[in-house]
C-alpha cells in the first residue's frame with residue numbers, strides 16, 4: 001500500500017537508476033520548478049526541449065543550473081517529436097509534457113514512425129492523494145482514451161494493473177465504476193463492467209479483486225452497500241477505479257482536486273517508456289509527484305514490466 005506521494009518520492013529516490021526526463025515545451029515556470037526539485041533531490045535529471053529564449057530567463061529566475069541541457073525548438077508543431085526523439089535515441093528514459101496541448105503532445109507519442117508506440121493501447125493513469133483517505137487511489141482513464149470500447153477498457157485495466165504492480169500493489173481492489181449496480185443494456189457501461197469482471201474470473205487480467213458494475217457511493221462506503229443490500233469485498237478500500245469514459249475520469253479527478261483538496265499525479269502507460277502527462281495548470285508539486293511515479297514505473301520497464 002502506498003500512503004502518500006512523499007512515499008512515492010522516497011521510493012523513487014531509492015531506486016538504483018539514472019533517469020533523465022525529456023521535457024517537451026519546457027518554457028514554463030512550474031515545469032522548471034518541478035525539474036529543479038527533482039534534480040535537487042537526486043530523483044532525475046532533465047533535457048529541456050523548447051524555446052531557449054523563453055526557457056533561459058525562467059531558469060535564471062528560479063535558480064536552475066545553466067548547465068542543464070536545452071534543445072532549442074521554438075516551433076510548437078515540432079517540439080513534441082523532438083522530445084520524443086531523445087527517448088528513441090536513449091538519451092532520456094521518461095518523457096514529460098510541458099507547456100503544450102495534451103492532444104498535440106499525445107499525437108507526437110503516437111506518431112507511427114517517430115513515436116513511442118509498442119502495439120499496445122496507451123492509457124492515462126491518475127494517482128490521487130485525498131485528504132482523510134489512508135492510501136493513494138488510482139483512476140483510469142480520464143486523460144487519453146475518449147470513449148473506450150470493451151476491448152480498450154480491458155487494455156486500460158491491464159496497463160493500470162501492471163503499473164500498480166510496478167509500484168508494489170500486487171493484488172489491488174478494483175472498482176469498475178458505473179451509475180448503479182444493475183446490469184442494464186440501456187447503460188452500456190454496466191454491461192461492459194459485467195464483462196470485465198467475467199474476464200477477470202476467466203484469468204484474462206492480472207491479479208486483482210474486481211467488482212462491477214459498482215457506483216461510487218458503494219465503492220467508497222461499506223454502509224452504502226449495506227443499505228442497498230449489496231455485499232462488497234472492496235467497499236471503502238478501492239485501489240483502482242476504472243471509469244467508463246474520459247469525461248467521468250477527468251471530472252472526478254478535478255472535483256477531488258478542487259473540492260476535496262486532493263493532489264494528483266498523472267502518467268501515460270503502454271508506450272515504450274513512461275510518460276508524465278499532467279494538466280498545464282497542475283502545481284509544481286503535482287508535476288514532481290508525477291515524475292516520481294513515472295520513475296517508479298520506469299523501474300518496471302527495466303524489469304520488463306511496463
Ligand code: COD
Pocket residue numbers: 102103104106107110120121122123142143144145146250278279
Ligand atoms: N493507444 C494506442 N494507439 C492509439 C491510441 C491509444 N490510446 N489512440 C490513437 N491511437 C492510434 C490509432 O490507432 C491510429 O493509428 C493513430 O493513433 C491515430 O488515431 P486517431 O486518429 O484516433 O488519433 P487522434 O490523433 O485523432 O487522437 C489521439 C489522441 C490521444 C490525441 C485523442 O484520443 C485525444 O485527444 N485524447 C484526449 C486527450 C485530452 O484532451 N486529454 C484531456 C486532458 S489531459
